[in-house]
Amino acid sequence: MQYADTQRQNKRTIAFVPTMGFLHKGHLALMEAGREHVDDLVVSIFVNPAQFGPNEDLATYPRALEKDLDLCRDMGASAVFTPEVSEIYPQGFQTYVELEKLPLHLCGLSRPVFFKGVATVVSKLFNIVKPHVAVFGQKDFQQLTLIKQMVKDLNFDIDIIGVPIVREEDGLAMSSRNKYLSGDQRSNALVLHRALLRSQEMISKGITDPGEILIQARKILESCPDIKIDYVSICDPLTLDEVNCINGSVLMAIAVMLGKTRLIDNNVMEFNR
Ligand code: AMP
Numbered sequence: 001m002q003y004a005d006t007q008r009q010n011k012r013t014i015a016f017v018p019t020m021g022f023l024h025k026g027h028l029a030l031m032e033a034g035r036e037h038v039d040d041l042v043v044s045i046f047v048n049p050a051q052f053g054p055n056e057d058l059a060t061y062p063r064a065l066e067k068d069l070d071l072c073r074d075m076g077a078s079a080v081f082t083p084e085v086s087e088i089y090p091q092g093f094q095t096y097v098e099l100e101k102l103p104l105h106l107c108g109l110s111r112p113v114f115f116k117g118v119a120t121v122v123s124k125l126f127n128i129v130k131p132h133v134a135v136f137g138q139k140d141f142q143q144l145t146l147i148k149q150m151v152k153d154l155n156f157d158i159d160i161i162g163v164p165i166v167r168e169e170d171g172l173a174m175s176s177r178n179k180y181l182s183g184d185q186r187s188n189a190l191v192l193h194r195a196l197l198r199s200q201e202m203i204s205k206g207i208t209d210p211g212e213i214l215i216q217a218r219k220i221l222e223s224c225p226d227i228k229i230d231y232v233s234i235c236d237p238l239t240l241d242e243v244n245c246i247n248g249s250v251l252m253a254i255a256v257m258l259g260k261t262r263l264i265d266n267n268v269m270e271f272n273r
Contacts, residue, residue, distance in 0.1 A: 001081065001128045001129060001130070003042075003079050004042075004128070004129055004130035004131075005130070007039075007040055007078075008130060012038075012039040012040050013037070013038035013039050013040070013132045013133070014038055014039070014040050014041075014042055014129065014130065014131040014132055014133070015034030015035060015037055015038040015040070015041050015042070015131060015132070015133040015134070015135060016034070016042050016043075016044070016125070016126070016129045016131035016133070016134045016135070016158075017030045017031050017034050017041070017042070017043045017044070017134075017135050018043075018044045018046070018121075018122060018125050018134070018136075019043060019044065019045055019046075020045070020046065020047045020048065020061065020176065021045040021046075021047065021062075021063055021064065021065065021068050021176070022061075022062040022063060022064050022068070022176035022179065023045075023064075023067075023068045023071050023072075023176075024166075024174045024175075024176065025166050025174055026137055026139060026165070026166040026173075026174040026175070027071075027137075028071065028075055029137075029163050029164075029166045030135040030136070030137055030163050031043060031072070031075040031076075031077065031135075032075070033135050033161055033163045034133060034134075034135040034161070035075070035076055037132075037133045037159075037161070038132060038133055040078040040079070041075070041076060041077045041078060042077065042078065042079045042080070042081060042129050042131065043072045043075075043077045043079075043080050043081070044080070044081040044082070044083075044125055044129065045065065045068055045080060045081070045082045046081075046082065046083055046088065046121070046125075047061050047063065048088070048117055048118070048121040049085055049089070049117075050089065050096075050113070050116070050117030050120055050121060051113065051114050051115075051116075051117025051118050051121065052113075052114075052117070053111055053112070053113055053114070056111075056262075057177075057180075057260075057262075060180075061176070062176055062177075062179045062180075065082065068080075081125070081128070081129060088121065088124060095120075096116055096119075096120045097116070097119040097120045097123045097150065097154075098115075098116045098119060098120075099115060099119060099146055099149060099150060099153075101239075102115070102142065102145060102146045102149060102239075102240060103115035103116070103146070105142065105233075105235065105240035105241070106142050106231060106233060106235075106240060106253055106255065107142055107230075107255055107264065108142070109231070110230050110231075110255070115142075115143070115146055118143055118146070118147075119146065119147075119150050122134075122147060122150070123150070123154070123156075126156055126158060131158055132157075132158065132159065133158065133159045133160075133161060134147075134158050134159070134160055134161070135160075135161045135162075135163060136160065136161070136162060136163070137162070137163050137165065137166075138162050138163060138164050138165050138266070138268075139165045139166075139173055139174075139175070139264070139265075139266075140264070141237070141251060141253060141266045141268075142240060142253070144160070144162050145237070145238070145240065147160055148160050165265070165266075167193070170190060170193075171190060171193035171194070171197075172186075172189055172190055172192075172193060173192070173193070173263075173264075173265045175263065175264075177261055177262065177263065178261075178263075180259075180260065180261040181258065181259075181261055182259075184226075185226065185258050185259055185261065188224040188225070188226065188227065188258060189258055189263055191220055191221050191223060191224045191227070192221070192254050192256065192263060192265040193265060194220050195216075195217040195218075195220040195221050195232070195254060196217075196252060196254065196265060196266070196267040198216055198217065198220055199213045199216070199217050199234075199252050199267070199269065200252075200267060200269050202216065203246060203269050203270075203271045204271070206271070207246075208245050208246040208247065208271060208273075209245070209246075210234040210242070210243060210244065210245070210246060210250075213234065213246075213252075214232055214233075214234065217232050217252075217254070218232055221254070221256060224258075226258060226259050227256050227257070227258055228256060228257040229254075229255075229256050230255040230256060230257065230262075231253070231254070231255050232252075232253075232254050233251075233252070233253050233254075234246065234250050234251070234252050235250065235251050235253065236250065236251070237249055237250065237251040237268055246269075246271050247271065247272065247273055248270065248271070248272060249268060249269070249270050250268070250269055250270075250271075251266060251267075251268050251269075252266060252267050252268075252269055253265075253266040254266065
């Protein structure tokens with residue numbers, strides 16, 4: 001990207017926010033956080049085919065490019081990168097980036113190609129945009145963890161910043177996929193946040209057995225018709241290994257299918273004996 005070379009020659013620092021578009025306030029929070037650290041903000045909008053499985057929603061993923069470009073402009077982005085699929089994956093493309101352990105947890109189990117697609121596209125975007133700082137949401141906690149590991153393992157000279165989950169007023173984590181939800185599903189989707197809050201409450205009362213907390217969380221999720229739990233996990237926020245006892249910081253992560261829509265949410269919780 002010539003833009004990146006020119007900015008770097010002019011000693012300007014670049015923050016990068018990769019997205020798949022259909023932007024909402026969660027994405028905007030990432031842009032705001034990025035802008036704080038540098039001179040220039042670059043956003044990418046690219047629905048990455050490599051991270052979708054064959055039965056997933058690549059074809060129907062919501063898109064609104066013109067509106068997204070306006071939002072990026074309003075947020076002060078100096079460039080928006082919107083490549084075609086053939087630009088990122090030209091004919092003959094054959095090099096992928098894959099992490100060994102982190103994808104063997106949580107979303108990686110039911111989405112086997114997902115993190116290979118994410119790590120590959122993010123590496124490519126890093127090489128194209130040449131940022132000093134890149135910003136990711138804690139909404140996709142596993143993705144953030146994996147990117148931090150990849151940046152360390154592959155010596156990318158980029159600071160990774162994580163931004164807390166932005167929620168709707170009623171607690172639903174913002175997501176481009178919320179657009180798929182019918183009115184009833186939209187209200188039912190609140191069970192994810194409710195399950196996380198209840199778990200947080202149990203931990204703050206001193207309950208440290210993850211099993212006990214997970215039973216309650218599952219009950220709350222299963223109170224919703226039309227829901228299929230993919231996973232509910234209490235794990236170490238660095239390795240993503242499940243924990244047997246809560247002591248210190250843990251990640252509670254949830255993924256469900258609500259009808260045909262996949263929803264994820266999480267919370268980092270703390271209990272110190
Ligand atoms: P996506 O366009 O869904 O691939 O997301 C692009 C970036 O925005 C990722 O780093 C996500 O983690 C982040 N993001 C998406 N939704 C939220 C949210 N509700 N709060 C914070 N970050 C988010």
